[in-house]
Amino acid sequence: MNRRRIVVTGIGVITPIGAGRELFWTNLLAGSCGIGPVRSFDTSAYKVHLGAEVQDFQPELYVSNLEVARLGRASQFAIAAARLALRDANVELASLDRKRVGVSMGTTSGEPREVERFDDLVVAGKLGQIGPEFLARYPSHLIAAHIAQEFQLTGVNTMIPTACAAGNYALAHAFDTLRAGRTDLMLAGGADAFSRITFTGFAQLGAIAPEICQPFDRCRKGMIPGEGAGVLVLESLDHAKRRGARIYGEVIGYGLSCDAHHMTAAHPYGEGAVRAMTQALEQSGIKPEDISYISAHGTGTPTNDRLETLAVKSVFKQAAYSIPISSIKSMLGHTMGAASAIEAAVCALAIHHNRIPPTINWETPDPDCDLDYVPNSARVHEVRIAMNNAYAFGGNNASLILKRCEVAN
Amino acid sequence: MRNGVVITGMGVVSSLGDSPTALHSSLCDSRNGIRPIQLFDPTGLACQLGAEVPAFDGQSYLSGKNLRPLNRTSRLVASAAKLALEDSGWSESLRSEEEVGLVLGTMFCSLQTISAFDRRALEAGPRFASPLDFSNTVINAAAGQTAILHNLRGINSTISAGVTSGLQAISYATDLIRTGRSRVLLAGGADELCFESFYGFERAGRLCRSNDTDGDFPIPFDARRNGMVLGEGAALLVLEDAAFARERGVEPIAEIVGHGSSFDFSQGRDEQLSAAAVGHSVQEALRDAHVLPHEIDCLSASANGSPAEDRHEAQGLVLGLNGQTHRLPVTAIKSMLGEALGAGAALQAVSMVETMHGGVLPGIRNLEEVETDFPFDLASRDNQEVDVRIGLINSVGFDGQCCSLVLAR
Numbered sequence: 001m002n003r004r005r006i007v008v009t010g011i012g013v014i015t016p017i018g019a020g021r022e023l024f025w026t027n028l029l030a031g032s033c034g035i036g037p038v039r040s041f042d043t044s045a046y047k048v049h050l051g052a053e054v055q056d057f058q059p060e061l062y063v064s065n066l067e068v069a070r071l072g073r074a075s076q077f078a079i080a081a082a083r084l085a086l087r088d089a090n091v092e093l094a095s096l097d098r099k100r101v102g103v104s105m106g107t108t109s110g111e112p113r114e115v116e117r118f119d120d121l122v123v124a125g126k127l128g129q130i131g132p133e134f135l136a137r138y139p140s141h142l143i144a145a146h147i148a149q150e151f152q153l154t155g156v157n158t159m160i161p162t163a164c165a166a167g168n169y170a171l172a173h174a175f176d177t178l179r180a181g182r183t184d185l186m187l188a189g190g191a192d193a194f195s196r197i198t199f200t201g202f203a204q205l206g207a208i209a210p211e212i213c214q215p216f217d218r219c220r221k222g223m224i225p226g227e228g229a230g231v232l233v234l235e236s237l238d239h240a241k242r243r244g245a246r247i248y249g250e251v252i253g254y255g256l257s258c259d260a261h262h263m264t265a266a267h268p269y270g271e272g273a274v275r276a277m278t279q280a281l282e283q284s285g286i287k288p289e290d291i292s293y294i295s296a297h298g299t300g301t302p303t304n305d306r307l308e309t310l311a312v313k314s315v316f317k318q319a320a321y322s323i324p325i326s327s328i329k330s331m332l333g334h335t336m337g338a339a340s341a342i343e344a345a346v347c348a349l350a351i352h353h354n355r356i357p358p359t360i361n362w363e364t365p366d367p368d369c370d371l372d373y374v375p376n377s378a379r380v381h382e383v384r385i386a387m388n389n390a391y392a393f394g395g396n397n398a399s400l401i402l403k404r405c406e407v408a409n
Numbered sequence: 410m411r412n413g414v415v416i417t418g419m420g421v422v423s424s425l426g427d428s429p430t431a432l433h434s435s436l437c438d439s440r441n442g443i444r445p446i447q448l449f450d451p452t453g454l455a456c457q458l459g460a461e462v463p464a465f466d467g468q469s470y471l472s473g474k475n476l477r478p479l480n481r482t483s484r485l486v487a488s489a490a491k492l493a494l495e496d497s498g499w500s501e502s503l504r505s506e507e508e509v510g511l512v513l514g515t516m517f518c519s520l521q522t523i524s525a526f527d528r529r530a531l532e533a534g535p536r537f538a539s540p541l542d543f544s545n546t547v548i549n550a551a552a553g554q555t556a557i558l559h560n561l562r563g564i565n566s567t568i569s570a571g572v573t574s575g576l577q578a579i580s581y582a583t584d585l586i587r588t589g590r591s592r593v594l595l596a597g598g599a600d601e602l603c604f605e606s607f608y609g610f611e612r613a614g615r616l617c618r619s620n621d622t623d624g625d626f627p628i629p630f631d632a633r634r635n636g637m638v639l640g641e642g643a644a645l646l647v648l649e650d651a652a653f654a655r656e657r658g659v660e661p662i663a664e665i666v667g668h669g670s671s672f673d674f675s676q677g678r679d680e681q682l683s684a685a686a687v688g689h690s691v692q693e694a695l696r697d698a699h700v701l702p703h704e705i706d707c708l709s710a711s712a713n714g715s716p717a718e719d720r721h722e723a724q725g726l727v728l729g730l731n732g733q734t735h736r737l738p739v740t741a742i743k744s745m746l747g748e749a750l751g752a753g754a755a756l757q758a759v760s761m762v763e764t765m766h767g768g769v770l771p772g773i774r775n776l777e778e779v780e781t782d783f784p785f786d787l788a789s790r791d792n793q794e795v796d797v798r799i800g801l802i803n804s805v806g807f808d809g810q811c812c813s814l815v816l817a818r
Contacts, residue, residue: 135609161548201543258565263544394553
């Protein structure tokens with residue numbers, strides 16, 4: 001069967017360790033950390049104080065057709081990442097049929113700062129000060145809508161708010177949309193803005209680390225909430241070849257599943273995570289030992305990292321011990337709906353450069369986490385096929401597989 | 410080759426009844442789901458009408474289940490899911506052997522929950538915010554809670570696209586079945602009526618300015634229309650791979666033969682572009698369905714009484730159907746159900762299936778004079794007898810999303 005092959009040709013990221021593919025990748029391989037004291041609101045009433053915020057973000061650099069003041073922060077990130085991705089892919093939008101260019105984005109909270117402003121006014125007894133801007137800025141679908149408005153795109157426009165795995169869901173949907181021939185090119189990824197609501201929630205779950213994020217380390221104490229956006233340009237291989245595009249890698253399959261077990265806690269044996277990985281491998285037509293790198297969900301909470309390790313071992317068996325697996329959340333914190341989109345970009349870059357970013361802050365081995373987590377230093381390693389894992393509230397599991405694009409000419 | 414997709418069951422919880430039959434006969438009796446608001450105190454608001462699901466707490470549908478963790482939206486979804494699963498014969502024991510999934514369209518999930526969580530932290534301090542409530546602040550909370558309650562371990566996804574959410578979710582689910590990724594999916598949409606979202610629409614000037622309890626408003630497509638009324642509810646279809654449904658000996662109630670979508674990036678400022686986007690969405694759906702405009706037997710329109718969007722839809726349908734709208738029987742059920750957001754288009758789908766089986770298309774309540782340049786000779790306040798082999802459902806959002814679905818008997 002002649003199936004359309006779908007490739008990654010552009011990468012745009014706005015992250016706590018830098019904007020744009022090159023700076024981000026350099027900082028990531030250097031083990032830079034984007035975590036620091038929260039600046040966007042006062043945390044003195046909390047027991048924890050660290051976040052991974054995007055510093056000194058200048059939306060005017062990226063937004064040219066819309067009014068910046070009309071956009072929530074996540075939309076600003078998303079447009080910025082989309083512009084960087086289009087630039088990276090060397091796409092001339094004017095030369096494309098805009099009906100055939102679409103957007104597929106994921107998010108956890110949409111534009112939570114708009115609700116926070118709403119709540120501030122309600123609590124202050126100033127309900128009357130809420131105007132039309134609330135509805136014009138808050139709903140989560142605006143993230144995808146704003147990208148399409150900025151770049152004047154009339155193709156498929158989808159917003160998938162499936163929490164912390166949303167980026168992978170959005171990429172998977174873009175992959176299917178392209179395969180079905182509904183579009184020629186997709187801007188796909190995820191975005192989230194640092195939020196008081198999210199910070200409060202994770203603090204109340206006791207999930208936020210007090211000092212550092214150290215995934216898979218025996219002394220790990222939690223995750224660090226973050227923010228950012230990742231957008232990838234996906235297109236069919238034929239389309240990419242016709243315009244002479246650079247190809248970072250090929251998306252070859254994905255798996256999605258639901259634990260149907262608990263809203264915030266993973267299944268005790270990682271049952272759903274195993275199903276997502278297994279389906280992704282089957283649908284990609286590859287064997288577990290073909291995987292040369294796993295980008296972990298790796299939040300740094302005691303339970304996540306233990307169960308993720310367990311799930312990886314039950315899928316990969318003995319091969320698990322020889323596949324490098326790392327968590328960039330040690331450096332970026334957990335950028336929520338953006339996380340798996342940024343991590344998919346990392347998989348594509350790992351394939352392109354044959355380099356694997358490290359899990360930083362790793363010191364003490366944990367008998368429950370006994371795989372090769374690429375501790376503390378980036379590694380030169382031939383990466384032919386990479387698996388990107390993401391898990392979310394609601395028991396959602398998403399695994400995406402990217403491969404070096406081998407083109408028979 | 411792609412797999413056929415059939416509807417094998419439906420579940421609804423609406424302001425006009427909790428079964429497809431009850432809903433449809435209410436619509437055909439021209440009953441009004443719109444009443445003075447009871448869920449919160451509307452004093453001081455310009456619009457005080459809403460289409461609430463009366464006396465709903467979910468207990469009667471979900472007895473024996475722990476509903477404490479479920480907010481209103483989650484209960485609406487879980488109830489509709491229960492009804493849809495029963496209607497299609499997917500018993501608990503069958504579900505333990507098959508990965509049934511859920512694709513939910515929702516605009517807000519529960520803005521009330523998100524805002525209440527944040528306000529509690531603001532007023533009492535962050536350490537008093539409830540971790541249980543936090544898990545319900547994510548936009549995929551209702552889909553996750555419903556999966557837990559009904560053991561839905563297949564693909565669990567949430568789509569946000571404003572008014573078009575429900576139709577986008579059905580389209581997304583259709584593609585998952587066509588490509589063989591799923592065999593059985595619940596798909597549709599839901600939203601709750603709550604003060605926070607209501608106030609947003611009120612301040613945006615989108616609600617009709619009449620509080621006439623005789624219910625003269627909203628009036629879709631009428632020259633006198635002046636805004637919409639918010640509604641709520643949940644509607645889910647059971648979608649199955651056609652061959653799989655045949656194997657298990659189930660008689661489908663309808664078939665999904667095509668879908669299409671498009672985006673209007675002009676933000677409603679350019680009438681031509683807005684109409685073109687609606688037209689393109691319809692054309693994409695017809696092309697996907699291999700159906701010609703003259704083969705469409707009736708139309709369920711998105712029109713909810715909004716001055717601009719109703720016009721864009723009317724003009725866009727002329728383009729999408731190649732001018733062949735004058736003799737097309739058309740209905741706009743939001744004249745009775747209000748704009749139920751995520752549930753809105755899914756309710757249209759349920760009603761269309763009932764029209765296919767009963768041969769009656771509900772009239773448009775309150776319609777007196779169709780705006781002069783709207784191309785519908787067969788839009789009427791009276792029911793129409795129709796023989797529907799192929800029905801078109803259309804949905805037009807506030808922020809540029811357009812989506813269309815073609816059903817066949």
